[in-house]
Amino acid sequence: MFTICSCKRGTNEMKFDIEKWNDESDRGYYYNRNAMLDDLMNNYHLKGKTVDEITAMFHYFDSTDNNISFEVYQEWKGIDPSYTKYLNLRLNKNKIVDSVYIDEFRR
Numbered sequence: 001m002f003t004i005c006s007c008k009r010g011t012n013e014m015k016f017d018i019e020k021w022n023d024e025s026d027r028g029y030y031y032n033r034n035a036m037l038d039d040l041m042n043n044y045h046l047k048g049k050t051v052d053e054i055t056a057m058f059h060y061f062d063s064t065d066n067n068i069s070f071e072v073y074q075e076w077k078g079i080d081p082s083y084t085k086y087l088n089l090r091l092n093k094n095k096i097v098d099s100v101y102i103d104e105f106r107r
Helices: 002-012 031-043 051-058
Strands: 062-064 067-077 080-091 097-106
Touching: 002 031, 031 067, 031 080, 051 067
Parallel strands: none
Antiparallel strands: 062 067, 067 080, 080 097
């Protein structure tokens, strides 16, 4: 069982690529984003970046005054998502990322 799991994981990992991250054909499931998440979290040092740097890096994102979020994966049961994963970047009062975390929701 361990061999099967490690092979599957290895084939699903990808390096961060903004074109694939924003690929419209991947919307709804976000397989590319999910596969790039480890590389993004480990190699791009999101904490400490300004909103302008995040904008230059991603181009598009959902935001509030103190949070930037990205859907990074969804699973579906019928017409409704049964699981959703988000990458969240919390901003301080100077609009600098001070925390990076993942939220997961099962329905």
